[in-house]
Amino acid sequence: MRFLRSLIPSLLLLGAGVAEAASSWNFDEAIISVTGKGNTAGAFKDKLSDHAPLAKPVTLGSADSLKIILTATENGKAKRPHQAFLLLRDQDTGLEATFPFSVKDTGKGKVDFSQKDLPAQLLISSQPLRATLLLASFGSSQAFSNHVFNLDVKPDPNAPLPKYEKPLRYGKLEDIHHIFRADPKSGPKIVSMFFVLAVLATVPVLLGVWAYLGANLDHLSKAVGAAPISHSLFFSSILAMEGIFYLYYYNWTLFEMLPAAGVVGLVGFLSGSKALSEVQSRRLAGER
């Protein structure tokens, strides 16, 4: 007896717990239908289940409109919930659009929308949209939320896709690397070498022809004997001038070269006049 009496409070608790869990929102008779303008033959109609989503996705074409009619129930009795929403979620980005039902006090609610009511981001989604039904209200009844079907939005293939311009958000930008202009290129080296050799070949040709015509350095000893300083200075100044031109080409600046050229030129002028008068003397002597 005492055992039975001690059982009673726990039985009561159990009963209370069961009663608590039983109060929840649900729906009776949810009918989903897709109708197109003037396309009543191809209309789609089905019943939504409160524990499993529809097996096949519901297709919504560009001229179609989707309608859901249901009766919301709290604890089995038809009642108007405060919140009766259909959530459509883009599986790629997680963006969700919501369509509230217009519900009467009897608990009968209806929602309908077409493609033009959907935001642009959901229209261009690559996967079907996941539709969740929410029925909830104030109070202690457990709210209802379930994935009821998938919506495949088929935009009009002829109409251009709605342009979604991504708004400016701060973040990393694309790398940019400047593309440099190509360096100027010379022609093939082999062609250059051919012409270098052709040019260099003129030197032996020139010296050879001069030798054939009788060129010689016979008067060198006579000239050096007659005017050694003048001839040596003159010829050195000729060579030095070429040397100055070479240095100017290599790394001298103009104002480094000009004084040197001036000095060498003066030396060449003064020694040259003496050297050339020695040559004149040989010419007057009939040796030239």
Added chain:
Amino acid sequence: MRWLLSFLLLGLLSVVHAVSSSGNKLLVVLEELADKAKYSKYLADLESRGFKTTIESPKAEKIALFELGERAYDHLLLLPAKSKGLGPNLTPKLLLDFINAGGNILLTLDSTHPTPSALVSLLLELDIHLPTDRNALVVDHFNFDTLSAAEKHDVVLVPRPDALRPDVKNFFKGDGKGGEVIAFPRGVGQTLGNTSPLLTPILRAPRTAYSYNPKDDVDGVEDPFAVGTQLSLITTMQARNSARFTVIGAAEMLEDAWFDAKVKRSVGMGGVGSDAKQVKTSNQAFVKEVTGWTFNEIGVLKVGKIEHYLNEVGVKSNVTNPKIYRVKNDVTYNIELSEWSWDHWEAFTPPTGDVVQLEFSMLSPFHRLPLKVASTTKTSTTYTTSFKLPDQHGIFNFKVNYKRPFFSNVEEKNTVTVRHFAHDEWPRSWVISGAWPWIAGIGVTVTGWVAFVALWLWSKPVPLKLTTSGRKIQ
């Protein structure tokens, strides 16, 4: 004597404790000074972090945001007021001037106190939209506190927010372990305009939440102001001068009662969490982070030294930050960045996936290069990159333009001239293979000339005897 020393040390320690990087003068606008007791823990937290708080009613005459043209306070905290306006010293224009002068504002709203229309239009100017119904509040039948709001469902429980994007640092995740709960009691949800990059939500409402007007939508809501994650519960706006403006939708979450309240989650979507346990809210820690961000205690970046120099052929030049470079020079750029974290400067690392970029631009960037870490010290990190200047002459800028959500803006511009090649910087002719025939020609000419001079001076003429057919006779 020792007690005097320890006293001094204690005094110094309290000064060194967490402090804002931009000043500590805080003005708290609270209409009923009797309400001070409701926020005592929050205000004590602020004082302990080094803020010098002044608590005034909006109707007080001596309340003034500006004094002689300068900001009199560094930060402003606006708690909800019952009256229709905030008075002549806190007009929307003065609040905007305060932001433009670099001051930070933390605005709290309450669904039981209708927001003054001046504030509604101020928020609209920042592209933050409030419900048109003055009494609208956010409810959620799937995420409410069963202990305090079992019937009305107006205390929304949200977890700590995730990072806004994978490449944005999350300053509001607490210790990141999860399982924390933040209570949002009887708050006003906001929606944000899509075009502004300056707006960032800290805390968004759960998917199943919605905003409704308890006076009009008693039986059912058919055209809610906003629903789900489109509702922002805590919104931030960081102006281009890095001044911060935060809107907390529920002033009640700052109250002592909610700082360590015990809550129990309701059954969520799909029936999850039917066996939830009682937990303590993390409001105190979360509000500290939100306030810390708003009042420049976290998320503040500073630029230290910027150096750029010529670095040709691996030889670092001694001249730093020259005013002029040449086309196609190899240049290295270094910038030193620090981040303020509650009470000290520390080395700054951008979040994974994000990178600080250098732009070398004239009117548009010629180069946009990622900066790599060169060295780190305790208080800063030096970022570097080396690159070749474009083959375009002109006036260029080294631009580091690092603007990210929740970080203060870093915009550094150094202008340099890029000149042409000088006449003696071009490749020399002997390097150009096409010039070799011409150089050979010059050499041949010189040789011929010298030989001619020698022959002319010293050659003995030889009479040329020819046969009748023109051949030479030796």
